[in-house]
Amino acid sequence: MKLSLLTKLRQQNPIVLNISNFVTVQDVANGINAIGGSPIMSEEIAETEAMVQMSRAVALNLGAFTEAQVAHIRKMGRLANEYGKPVILDPVAVGAVKYRLEVAQRLLTDFQVSVIRGNAGEIAALAEVDWAAKGIDAGEGSGDLVEIAKAAASRYHCVVILSGPTDVISDGKNVVKVENGTPLFQLHVGSGDMLSSIVGVFDAVADGDDFEAAQTACLVFAASGQLVAEELGAELPGTFSMKLMDKLHLVTEADIEKIAKFK
Numbered sequence: 001m002k003l004s005l006l007t008k009l010r011q012q013n014p015i016v017l018n019i020s021n022f023v024t025v026q027d028v029a030n031g032i033n034a035i036g037g038s039p040i041m042s043e044e045i046a047e048t049e050a051m052v053q054m055s056r057a058v059a060l061n062l063g064a065f066t067e068a069q070v071a072h073i074r075k076m077g078r079l080a081n082e083y084g085k086p087v088i089l090d091p092v093a094v095g096a097v098k099y100r101l102e103v104a105q106r107l108l109t110d111f112q113v114s115v116i117r118g119n120a121g122e123i124a125a126l127a128e129v130d131w132a133a134k135g136i137d138a139g140e141g142s143g144d145l146v147e148i149a150k151a152a153a154s155r156y157h158c159v160v161i162l163s164g165p166t167d168v169i170s171d172g173k174n175v176v177k178v179e180n181g182t183p184l185f186q187l188h189v190g191s192g193d194m195l196s197s198i199v200g201v202f203d204a205v206a207d208g209d210d211f212e213a214a215q216t217a218c219l220v221f222a223a224s225g226q227l228v229a230e231e232l233g234a235e236l237p238g239t240f241s242m243k244l245m246d247k248l249h250l251v252t253e254a255d256i257e258k259i260a261k262f263k
């Protein structure tokens with residue numbers, strides 16, 4: 001775990017390029033901004049090369065794409081590989097819709113991703129493990145989360161974050177579990193999307209260490225939410241999302257160290 005990445009990213013304010021979905025785009029942009037990165041979103045394929053060149057990481061969210069956007073996503077992924085920029089993929093609802101899974105799997109053969117971040121239902125689908133995903137949510141399953149994360153990481157040759165009550169992060173061999181968080185995350189649509197793009201901010205300054213970037217982003221994000229929930233002391237999803245943005249901006253390495261729970 002490399003908490004110093006938090007200070008480093010705030011000093012460097014890296015640009016992170018995003019393909020977002022129309023549901024959570026505002027949260028994702030502000031989440032990147034609040035933690036200390038500089039977000040940019042794009043919907044025009046003609047500007048892809050310039051966008052990738054000026055960015056330090058690329059976060060591709062498959063939350064609500066059209067067929068035309070798949071070509072844009074493919075071009076962005078390939079250019080990111082060409083220019084050596086880390087790519088984060090969020091495979092939203094691939095466990096619930098076969099078409100989405102097929103598109104995600106095709107994209108994963110078109111370019112190399114650095115990190116895949118999804119919930120249990122999404123990562124199980126990519127690893128081809130039986131699981132009953134429910135829409136954008138993890139759903140129900142009985143598989144071993146560590147084995148599922150490891151299998152997906154080995155299969156796609158990247159780091160995998162299987163998020164949930166415990167975040168499981170694996171590079172296919174090594175595994176780290178982050179146990180911080182709050183169930184309030186589940187009451188805010190866009191928590192996962194924010195995390196995926198924030199992984200991009202950490203990876204932008206991690207000098208190629210995707211595994212460290214992924215772990216640290218998970219810890220900072222989950223611990224920030226936990227701190228907000230503890231301060232709130234009540235189940236208030238609207239206030240939670242507002243205060244989460246404040247906390248992402250204000251949280252320090254020392255605040256996180258005090259409550260960090262990982263192994």
Ligand SMILES: Nc1ncnc2c1ncn2[C@@H]1O[C@H](COP(=O)(O)OP(=O)(O)O)[C@@H](O)[C@H]1O
Pocket residue numbers: 118119120136137138163164165166167180181182183184185186190191192193195218221222
């Ligand atoms: N029940 C929970 N308890 C603690 N943290 C949680 C819980 N559910 C989700 N989280 C946290 O919420 C964030 C988003 O993860 P997740 O809900 O799995 O993504 P998605 O929104 O894509 O389904 C992660 O930081 C994760 O650790």
Ligand SMILES: Cc1ncsc1CCOP(=O)(O)O
Pocket residue numbers: 021023024063064092136188189190191192193194
């Ligand atoms: C509701 C919804 N529908 C398509 S994408 C999306 C948002 C998913 O956000 P998250 O996975 O972060 O909860």
Ligand SMILES: [Mg+2]
Pocket residue numbers: 092093118119136192193
């Ligand atoms: Mg999600």
